[in-house]
Amino acid sequence: xxxxIPHPLTPQDSLVALMVAxxxxxxxxxxxxxxKIQSAVNNLPVFGNYDIDRITVVSQTVFDLFEQEDGLAxxxxxxxxxxxxxxxxxxxxxxxxxxxxxxxxADAELRLLEEMRYELNIDRLHAAAIERGARARHxxx
Numbered sequence: 001x002x003x004x005i006p007h008p009l010t011p012q013d014s015l016v017a018l019m020v021a022x023x024x025x026x027x028x029x030x031x032x033x034x035x036k037i038q039s040a041v042n043n044l045p046v047f048g049n050y051d052i053d054r055i056t057v058v059s060q061t062v063f064d065l066f067e068q069e070d071g072l073a074x075x076x077x078x079x080x081x082x083x084x085x086x087x088x089x090x091x092x093x094x095x096x097x098x099x100x101x102x103x104x105x106a107d108a109e110l111r112l113l114e115e116m117r118y119e120l121n122i123d124r125l126h127a128a129a130i131e132r133g134a135r136a137r138h139x140x141x
Contacts, residue, residue, distance in 0.1 A: 096134035
């Protein structure tokens with residue numbers, strides 16, 4: 001029996017994977033979402049020593065998982081195995097920022113964010129505060 005060995009992810013890879021997953025969840029990756037991901041990786045302290053070239057590898061891993069029947073469950077398994085619990089809220093905040101980046105959150109993005117809250121055990125009140133912050137940061141006039 002051949003067993004596939006999952007791609008090991010760094011904690012930063014895990015954060016990138018969730019941002020890419022939210023962007024890809026509605027099957028329409030928008031430029032604003034890609035810019036938000038790149039901006040987060042370029043500017044946030046959590047990515048201080050991250051190799052930006054890994055974004056492509058991590059993105060392909062997410063796309064490959066999304067093509068599988070239980071790919072989302074596998075993605076969350078990888079995330080739980082490789083992302084320290086103290087970064088779960090960071091992951092959710094980054095995902096919310098990507099979802100809000102284009103000014104509209106699609107139903108598929110909302111469902112994935114809901115699944116993230118469940119899988120990462122994000123307290124509902126904390127999630128609401130994170131979501132409100134993302135909404136405030138992405139308002140337009």
